[in-house]
Structure formats: structure tokens, C-alpha cells
Amino acid sequence: MSGHGRARRWSVVVALVAVLCALPAVVAALPADDTDVPAADLRDAVLASAGVGFSGYAVSAGGLSLPVTDQLPAVADLLSDRIQLRVWWRGADEHRVDVVTAAGETGVHVDPAGTWTWEFESATAERSGPAPLRLPGPPDLVPASLGRRLLSEAADGELSRIGARRVAGRDALGLRLVPDAAASSVARVDVWADAATGLPLAVEIVAEGGSTPALDTRFLDLDLAVPPAGVVAFTPPPGARVREVRDPGGLLREAADRDLAPVRLPVELAGLARRDVAGAPAAVGLYGSGVTLLAVAPVPGRFAADLRSALAAAPGAVTDALGTRITAGPLGLMLVEPRGSGAYVVTGTVTPDALAEAAAALTQAPS
Template sequence: MSVARRETGRRWFLVAAGVSALAAVPAVLAARPQPASALGPADLVERVRRSGRVPFEGYAESVGVLGLPELPRLGAVTSLLSSNTRLRAWFGGPERWRVDVLEAGTERGTYRDADGVWSWDFARDEITYVPVSGEEHVALTPDGREITIMATPGESPGRLPRGADLLPSDLGRRLLGLAAGEPLAALHGRRVAGIDAAGVRITSADEHSTVGHLDVWADPDTGLPLQVELTARNAERPILATRFLDLALRTPAGSALARPERAADVALEGAGGNPADFFDWDPEGMPGTIAGKFAKEQPTVTDPSGQRWTRSDFSPFRVYGTGLTQFVVVAIPDRFGNDVYRAAADWGQPVQVSSGRAVILATPLVSVVVAQGEGRGRGRPTYLATGMVDGVFMDAVGKELAVLRR
């Protein structure tokens, strides 16, 4: 071998060794052993449940592969579950937080402060404001207990989902809350955003549930959920996964939480984003059971002035069922009913009904049914039901909704 060729070989060896060393770095980091958590699954779930005030700031990404088509006025909701979402969050407490949904060349931010919820959309150059009155009502429950309820006219529990709901901390707590009573199992720990997280797996006992398992990894010290994966029955990969990539468990600086400066010179638009603006608010007009599932109890309280309140006073939806198989039914206003039905019919399958019409969209995780009762033109009552239940069950729901009268 000539000297020149030997020299060339030596140099290529050096380059190859450098490339190999660089390529090995991620694998070596991923292969670090994870210390096992001594926390049992039930204790971890309890700790997650109590983590609602843990301050943090971080960056998270969610991946949804649900494959739901865009429905009129609900496109932003379905895209949350069918695409990748980048999130940046600062959380100082339940009444002081900010979550930005980051997109190429634009940003949608949600800010919560003492005055309410501010939503900033750069692409639309638009800011909306939902006031939170903070008005307290001391009330008595039917069994005589005294409770305090907060009147929150804008930030309804039944509001439409938004990007901030995909944060692992929020989604994990919410889903574990829904899954109360479902079977638990411990998962191997994993390192998430630099934290050795403990894991728990929840499975659904209901035969109509589409959820194969819900996996949540959380910080064993604070209970803050760090990674959430929702896998459909018989599926190998998660349909919806969200996790923190960067996380610092500290109280965010006030400057990061301050509402956008543009909020100062933009006219307030009242309760923007409140589904009550869009949906018919008539939960009392819905039946107590659908397809054998009972409506969730509406706690009734009375404030000192004698005014009676139910949960539905703050929510335009009605929820049925228990555990992970809960589904929500929404009465669509007559003026949008036909549009929503047509959009659903473009993608879905018709349901055989005795009167009216219904169409079902079944994905591996979520099923949606849109049902319209008898009537002409814009006068047909329209209902939309959705939940993590299978198509067979949602078909039965559609049959009952199509014959409802409003």
C-alpha cells in the first residue's frame, strides 16, 4: 500500500470514528438506566390529582393521529387531535398561567390572569377576552352542606377544547380524573424532560370503550404529569401522545405571564370562545339516559339569595356514562345544523333510524354521531355526540338522538 493511500485511509478512519462517536451520543443518553419508583400506581394517581398547583414552565409537543375530518366551526378542535402541536407553557397557578400554541410563522396564546382568559391569535391579529367574574356564592347543597361556588360566566367547564388542553400536565390530570375507578397497573419509569418519571397504566373495563390503555408518566415528587399516551383498543401505537421536552419546576417570571401588550388597544369582544355563543344551551331538554347510560349527576346548590344553581348553569353540554366511556351530547343550533350534518355525511356512514337521519364517524379512538330529527330546512333539531366509545355503541346513541324532540 502506498504512503498516500495509507494516509487517505487514516484520515477517513478519523472521520468515520468522529461520525460514529457523534451518532452514538443519543443512543448512549437513551440507554441510561432509569431508577425504579417506589410509588405504587394508586399513590401516583393520587399525587397527580393533587398536582394542580405545582408551578412550572416548559415546552411540550403532542402528536395526534385521530384522522377526524374538519367539521364546520369545529375545525380547530378536530385538528388538535389529528396533527402535531407545539406548546410553550408558564404555569404559576390555576388563576395565573399562559400556554402558547406555536406554529410556523404564527402563534396562538391563551393567558389566564385575575381578570379572565385572554386568547391571542397572531395570524388573525385578534385578541378575545373571556371575563372571569370571580363572584363568590356561598351555597347550600341539598343535604345541607355549605359550599362556595365561583361564578365563571366565560370560562365554562363545557367550553370547546383548545391547544392548552393538550399540555401533559392538564391532559394527564383530566384523563385520570375521568378514569377514576378503572383498573390501574404500574409502568416502567422513563426519563421525561430530564426527570425520572414514574408511570401508571389505566385500562377500561367497559366493552364499548375504544381505549386500549391510558399511560401517564408523572414526576413522583410533585405528581406533575409529564407524558400522556392514549392508545386505542387493538392498536400498537398511541393515537394521542403528549410530553414535555423541556421542563423547569419553578414559578414563572411575571413578565412571561403578563397578558399580550396588544390586549391594551384591542376592543374587548366579550365572551369569545364560549360555546354558549354557538351551541343551543338547553341541557335540561336532553333525556336522563341515552343508550342505557345515565346523564352525569347535576349537583344542585342554592345561594344565599335563594337562587338555585346546577352544574349545567355553567355548561352547555350534557355528559353521559362513567369512566373512560363517558360521552358528551351537544344540541347544535338550527342555523348550523344542516352544515354540520352535511360535513359529517361527507365522511361518515349513515345510521339506520326509524325517523329523522343520523350519520356516524368512527375512528379507532373517538366516535362521533350527528343526528337530525324530523323537520324541514333549518327547523330540524340537530345533536352531536362524541366520546371514546366504539361505533356499535355510538350507532345506538344516534338512533335515540334522531327521534328526540326539542
């Protein structure tokens, strides 16, 4: 009987463990309470959530197969893989995002004066200052910051409500953005915002012609409390290699700062108006608004040759008289090399036809 009693006791323990392990999935499957908040009001609540502090654990899954070049390896990895994000967020200019992959761990610490990037395995700390133009980084994939960015210029007519769901154990209200711009390669953006604070908890981006998200980022766990300043701050530990990043502006800044012939970019490309970016180099053009953006910059010959080879080797690459271009989900990337002048890199969330139209206009632009 004693053996039988022990077996029963263990069966109860096993059952309890099974129930505890299943709780996160059960909570996520619980129906979420929806409200009749209008789409435009929910957008406003999302944008007003910038002051909400939090910490949590998120995952981001990207399906953007970008070519790997000397200038783009980190971006290609960031937007092509499934990554884990540990986040401590005190504000837009004070936060920490740790990226955890099978290859190791990288911490990005942002403060008002710039950014520390800490490579744990190599014990290397990089310091860079603020920049008006830069390549995407881990903080850009945090659902809260990405959701606000994507909705920041959304017009009322582009928005609709899509019900509610449970995200990270919280009721999240759904908001869909369908861009109006004809040149847009984005079919829709779905943002799921915390019903209590407006904080975006999950974001899905679907490309034109796609059925699954090209980018899907969401919280799995979330604590809506401001994390301590000491958790976010960073000081290089003794023995660490420390180096300054000369070009915090990223690829486009590097291209524009080179000794290149000045160009006169048009005021409109592919039906998208040029916009002003404070502090951006004059040689760089940014066009469009909302989720439909197109960037243009002249590039030096060495970089052009590297990018040309990488693009030509990518699946689905198109090479014609205008240049070489690829698409990766909603993102288009093209190298334009007009005869008798330097090369341009053209990239953005626009259709292949819009890329070609922009390339044709650039080949005719006066220098």
C-alpha cells in the first residue's frame, strides 16, 4: 500500500507540474476583452505610450533574405533570423536591449549621449553618438518602438480595428494599417496594443502578395514598471576592448560623406515627395511617409562593386539597363549605375516597379 500511495503522490506532482507548464499557453489562449475604441483613437493611444516604462522578453522573426556584404552583415542577420530580445526601457533615449542568439549575446545600451554596444563573447564595447540616419538595430525591433514608428504618420483613412487578442498575458487591441500610397510594397501592418496603456505588444508586417508576416515581433513576457537606471546604464568592464564607431550614421551616411561628385536629387521619386531630415547629409534623399519610404544615396566605386556582386547572386535578382535590384519581403534594394556618373543605392518599402521608376529618374537627374 505504501508503494501504491507513493505512486499516487507522484502522479499528483506530475499532474501539477504539467498544469504549471501549460499555464502560459492557457493564458495566451484565453479570450481577450475587446472595446469599441475607434481606430484613430487607438492610434493616438499608441503614440501617447512613449512615456511608458517597462521590461520584458520578446521574440522577433524576420523573413527578409538580404544579401550579405561587408556593410550589411548585422542588418541581414537582424531581419532574416529569429532572435530573442531582453528589454529594459526607461524611455526613447534611455534603454537597453540584449540580443540572444545561438552564436552569443550582444547588449545595446542607449543613453542621451549615444549608444554602447557590448559584444559579450569578444569583450568588445563600441561607442557611437546620435545620428539622423542609421541602419536598423535591435531597439528598432522591440514591439513598442516599432509599433509607434509604423503608426506615427498613419492617416485616419488607412486604419481599421481588427478585434483583440491576448499578448504576454494582457488584453491587446488590434489595429490594422493599410497604406494608401500606390508605390507601397506593404500590404498591411497589424499592431496589437495594450488595452490599458496603449503600449504596442505585437507587430506583424505583411508584404504585397504575401500570406505570412515578413516581420513578426511580439512580447512573451512584460512587466509594466520602470526598470532601475543601473540596469540600463553601461560602463566598459576592466580589460574590455573599447573603440569609437567613426560612422554612427550607418551605410547611407558613410556613402554620402565620401568624396563623391555632388548630385541634384529630384523633389519627387516614384510619386513620393522628398522629405526633410534634420542633420542628414545633403547628398542623401528620403522620400515618402508612413510605412512607404524610399532612400537614395550616392556610393563609392568600391562599395558599388561589392553590392553589385551580392545583389546579382541573390535569388530573384533582376539586372537590366537601369541596374540590379532585389526584393526581400516588402523591402526593395537596388544599385543604380548611370553611365558617366557615380552609382546610387536605392532602398525602401516600395514595389519593384517603383524602384525601377526611381532608377529611371535618377539616370536622368542633372549632376
